[in-house]
Amino acid sequence: MAGMSDCKTSPTPMAPASKSKTSTDQPFPDPSWYRRLAGSLQYLSITRPDIAFATNRACQHMQSPTVQHFQDIKRILRYIKGTITFGLPIVTGDLELQSYSDADWASDNSDRKSVSGFCTFLGPNLISWSVKKQITVAKSSTEAEYRSLSADISEVLWLRRLAEELQVNQQLPTLIHCDSISAIAIAKNPVLHARTKHIEIDFQFIRHHLTAGHIQIQHISSQNQIADVLTKPLSASRFHELRTKLTIQSLNA
Numbered sequence: 054m055a056g057m058s059d060c061k062t063s064p065t066p067m068a069p070a071s072k073s074k075t076s077t078d079q080p081f082p083d084p085s086w087y088r089r090l091a092g093s094l095q096y097l098s099i100t101r102p103d104i105a106f107a108t109n110r111a112c113q114h115m116q117s118p119t120v121q122h123f124q125d126i127k128r129i130l131r132y133i134k135g136t137i138t139f140g141l142p143i144v145t146g147d148l149e150l151q152s153y154s155d156a157d158w159a160s161d162n163s164d165r166k167s168v169s170g171f172c173t174f175l176g177p178n179l180i181s182w183s184v185k186k187q188i189t190v191a192k193s194s195t196e197a198e199y200r201s202l203s204a205d206i207s208e209v210l211w212l213r214r215l216a217e218e219l220q221v222n223q224q225l226p227t228l229i230h231c232d233s234i235s236a237i238a239i240a241k242n243p244v245l246h247a248r249t250k251h252i253e254i255d256f257q258f259i260r261h262h263l264t265a266g267h268i269q270i271q272h273i274s275s276q277n278q279i280a281d282v283l284t285k286p287l288s289a290s291r292f293h294e295l296r297t298k299l300t301i302q303s304l305n306a
Contacts, residue, residue: 055090055130062135063128064293066107067286078119087118090126097133100141102172102182103296104129106283109168109184138305146176150216150227152209153273155280156187156201158194167191169201170283172299173212175221179300181208184283196252198233202240203255205229206268213267226266230273237270 081087094108107129114122152173159165166189172182183204191197209227216223231237240259262268275281282295 055127057127057130057134060127060131060134063131064135064289065287066104066129066132067110067125068128069286069288078121081118081120081123084115084118087123087126088115090130091115094126094129101133101139101301102141102179102299103136103139103282103292103301104132105182105184106168106170106285107132109186113186136303138303139301140304141179141301142304144177146178148176148216148221149225150175150209150212150223151230152205152227153230153278153280154198154202154205155232155278155284156191156194156197157284158191158197160285161186165190167197167200168284169197169204170280171201171205171208172280172283173205173209175212175216177300181212182283182299183208195233195235195239198231198236199239199252199255199259202229202231202233202236202270203259206259206262209268210262226269229268229270230278231270232273232275232278234272237272240270 091108091112094104095112098105098108107125111122111126111129150173152171154169154171156170157168160168167187168184169187170182170184173180185204187197187200191200206229209229213223213227239256240263259268259270263270279295279298281287282292282299287295
């Protein structure tokens with residue numbers, strides 16, 4: 054479809070220093086072609102979370118793509134060419150849910166909105182993930198992390214209910230890994246501070262489910278934060294490390 058079957062491969066779907074270009078970039082002459090490619094990549098990301106962040110960034114420019122945006126899509130395609138046999142295996146193991154939540158604060162240069170990313174495992178198997186630009190501008194990295202945490206908990210609660218219907222009851226609170234000490238402190242503090250009143254709904258939502266014993270939030274170092282791969286472009290070595298932790302691997306091995 055893309056005519057790149059003989060292209061050179063790329064080690065990552067997105068360059069580490071990649072930034073959104075300004076409106077002075079030359080417009081791409083065939084926007085409909087760009088949209089078809091971006092839509093195909095979005096479909097592929099259903100089973101390839103390693104391209105989810107780069108694809109999400111590409112899909113944000115559907116309306117007025119530039120030549121640079123098309124080059125960004127071509128890089129994703131070159132990465133796919135080199136990992137054409139990769140996928141998500143399903144293996145036997147325990148049936149306990151655990152999740153990882155992360156955010157990249159004010160990462161979009163055009164509107165300074167943050168990106169939320171989270172992924173959830175059922176035992177050793179990755180079953181759910183999300184990459185999404187936050188709808189409002191976060192005033193601090195803590196607020197961005199907290200909003201991502203709230204979105205992750207909503208997904209976890211749904212997965213817990215689904216698991217219960219499938220008779221895979223979760224006997225213990227679902228562990229959610231977060232690398233923001235400040236966000237965890239807000240979640241566990243029973244008093245809503247004046248500086249956090251603008252996130253009161255998220256605060257009450259998270260506090261309720263912590264108290265009810267549905268979830269448990271645990272700090273994790275940024276180095277071990279798997280959801281990092283869903284929120285920002287990374288170096289090749291870091292990307293490959295987190296890709297492995299997402300359990301994405303060649304299915305021909």
